[in-house]
Each structure stands twice: as structure tokens, then as C-alpha cells.
Amino acid sequence: MLRCAVLDDYQDAARANADWSRVDLTVFREHMSSEDEVAAALADFDVVVIMRERTPFPASLLARLPRLKLLITSGMRNAAIDLKAAAVLGVTVCGTASRSEPPVELTWALILGLCRHVVPENVAFRSGGPWQSTIGTDLVGATLGLLGLGKIGTRVATIARAFGMEVLAWSQNLTAERTEAVGARLALSKEELLAGSDIVSIHLALSDRTRGLVDADALAAMKPSALLVNTSRAAIVDTEAMIAALTSGQLAGAGLDVFDLEPLPADHPLRTLPNVLATPHLGYVTRGNYSRYFGEAVEDIDAFVAGAPIRTLG
Numbered sequence: 001m002l003r004c005a006v007l008d009d010y011q012d013a014a015r016a017n018a019d020w021s022r023v024d025l026t027v028f029r030e031h032m033s034s035e036d037e038v039a040a041a042l043a044d045f046d047v048v049v050i051m052r053e054r055t056p057f058p059a060s061l062l063a064r065l066p067r068l069k070l071l072i073t074s075g076m077r078n079a080a081i082d083l084k085a086a087a088v089l090g091v092t093v094c095g096t097a098s099r100s101e102p103p104v105e106l107t108w109a110l111i112l113g114l115c116r117h118v119v120p121e122n123v124a125f126r127s128g129g130p131w132q133s134t135i136g137t138d139l140v141g142a143t144l145g146l147l148g149l150g151k152i153g154t155r156v157a158t159i160a161r162a163f164g165m166e167v168l169a170w171s172q173n174l175t176a177e178r179t180e181a182v183g184a185r186l187a188l189s190k191e192e193l194l195a196g197s198d199i200v201s202i203h204l205a206l207s208d209r210t211r212g213l214v215d216a217d218a219l220a221a222m223k224p225s226a227l228l229v230n231t232s233r234a235a236i237v238d239t240e241a242m243i244a245a246l247t248s249g250q251l252a253g254a255g256l257d258v259f260d261l262e263p264l265p266a267d268h269p270l271r272t273l274p275n276v277l278a279t280p281h282l283g284y285v286t287r288g289n290y291s292r293y294f295g296e297a298v299e300d301i302d303a304f305v306a307g308a309p310i311r312t313l314g
Contacts, residue, residue: 004047004301006294007032008054011285018294023047023301031055031263039064046070047304049297052284053078054262059085070304074098074284074293076311079206083314092304093313096296103257103283104155107201107231110255113277114227115139115199120274137198137227140164145197147213148232149174149184153203157182168193172209194221199229206233216241219251229255231283239270246273257283 004023006014008031014020015027026045031054032038039061042048047070050057057071059082068091073081076095086093113119117134124130144160146153149169157167167184170193179186187193190213194200200222204210214228214237222228228251230237239260245251253275259268262281270276296311303310 002046002301002305003044004049005042005045006049006051007038008051013290014049014294017290018298020298022298022305035061035064043067047072047301049294050074050078050081051293053080056080057086058082062086062089062091065091070094070301070309072096072297072300073313074289074297076313078313081313087314092309094300094304094309094311095313096300096311097292098284099289099292100151100155102286102289103231104152104159106257106279106283107152107156107203107229107255108159110229110231110257110277110279111139111199111201111227114229114253114255119277142166142198143168143196145169145187145193145200146184146203147171147190147193147200147236148203148205149179149182150203150205153201154182156201156203157184168197171204190218191221194218195223197226198223199227201229202232202236204232204236206235211235212238214238214242216244219245222251224250225252227251227253227255231255231257234258234260243269243273246275251275253277257281 002023004025006027009027009029012027012029032041038055042065044067046067048068049072051074057080062082062085071086071091071093074096075098081093083093115137121134124133140163143166146157146169148171160167161183168187169179169184170187170190174186176186216238219241242254246254256276256278258281264270270278300311
């Protein structure tokens, strides 16, 4: 029987969402922060299932796992896996389906929570604090700026229009035809989008072109009353510049679901800034997605054992 490890299953969800009876399953709920720790823990496993990009699998780690034959990631894309090295070492890499609706929904949870001050008002309500202490921000008539208008950004735009918002969109290759098709308007530059938006939401893939795209100059171009929402990838934003802008009042608030280091250290300033609404990378964490991830991971294992791998990456 194959030995299979599931990494970073914080909620111990794998067991309840698939039938693992055909493998010898071990679930690691706690994140392992060093390559040495991961290599030691996985030395005796034939199959490893990883959750998105929570634990990187570079060439150096793959080379230390000679028993590993099958690596499965949730989703069909994972920039934290060295696919070329896996191929050279004879490790088959497979993926699973992943739905785009959950991160869209979380994006709007963060936007609405920020605009209506849901967390501080709820804390005051439960603690016997003041009855109404904040004034909400209207969405109707406001402008939502979208950095990226792919599958997720398009759904976010559709919901924005239902709220009566104007929608601006920009990315390096975005066209006017594409934006008009979803009822948005193309910003001619990143700076135009940032300066003209009341809320900026990021929906770009991380690449060499997008890494650090929202830097100190970009943040300075935003309105002091503006909100920044990032449910995409932390490295698209210069975290230190964002913290400085939030601390100085140059930026009114931020809604965040992604971080440079995850789990975020307990003493990190993003955990205490009063104008930050943050969640611990929950964008894709729903019952539906977990059922797909783990159910299809088992399908990937069965297909690999049968000699006909499916959903291969590389």
C-alpha cells in the first residue's frame, strides 16, 4: 500500500472529504517552515498531497525525497513546484479542479466588512461598547478599480455593477473590448486606475511583471480615503510600503487574505493595525473546493497506480 502524506491540512479536512482507504494516509496539520523539517517528515512517503502553495517544492527539496513518486497539488497551477526538476527526478505531478467563486465571495466579504466597519461594530456590540461608533462608506456611485480582469476579476466586476458601482480595470494586456464586455472601463495606465478608484482590488497572477507592482509610488497615487483589497498574491504588493501607508493615513484601509509569510507571525504589524481587515488565506477554503481538492487527489492516485496519470502538470 502506498504511503501518502497530506500537508498543511490546518482543519483536518482531508479525511472527511475523500475515501483514502486505498493508501496509508498521514495528515500533517501544522505547517513546517523549513526545508530540512519537510524533508525529514516526508522521507518515507510515496505520495504527497499539498494545499496550493502553502509548502514550496523546489528542486532542492525534491532531490531529498528519493521515495517520492507522485506529487499532487490542489488546483491546476502551482508556482511553488519546480516542475522541471520533478520531471528529471521521475516525480509525476498532478492537479485538481478548483472553483473561482470562493475567492470572489471572500473579496466582497472583505470589501463590505471594511466599508461598513463590521468587525469593530461587532466587537463593540458584544462588549457593551458604544451603540454606533462608525460611519459607513457607500458603494453605490463609488469606483472599484480592478488590477486584473480574468475569471475572478470579471465576477468581482459583475457584483460591483449590481451594487451600482463604476468599474475601472487595468492590466498590461487588457483591451477596451474586454473591459466593455463586462461593463467596465479600461484605465489607460496603472496610475490612472489607482488615482481614480475608491476601492482597488487585486486579481492578477504573480509573475515577474506583477511582483511588487503596487509599490510605494503606486500607493501614493491612491486617494487617502481609498481601500486596498488583496486576495491574489501578497508579493504583488510591497508589504512594508503598504504598512507605512496604512500607519500614516496615506491609505484608509486594507482587506487582506494573502501574506508574504504564512502563517503570519503573531507579532506582525498587520495583525494589530486597526485599519486592516485580514483573514488567514481563506479565499479558496470552502466545503465545495475541499471536496474537489481531496476527492480528485484520490482520483489522481488511483489513475497513477493504474499506470495512466490524469490532470498532469509540467
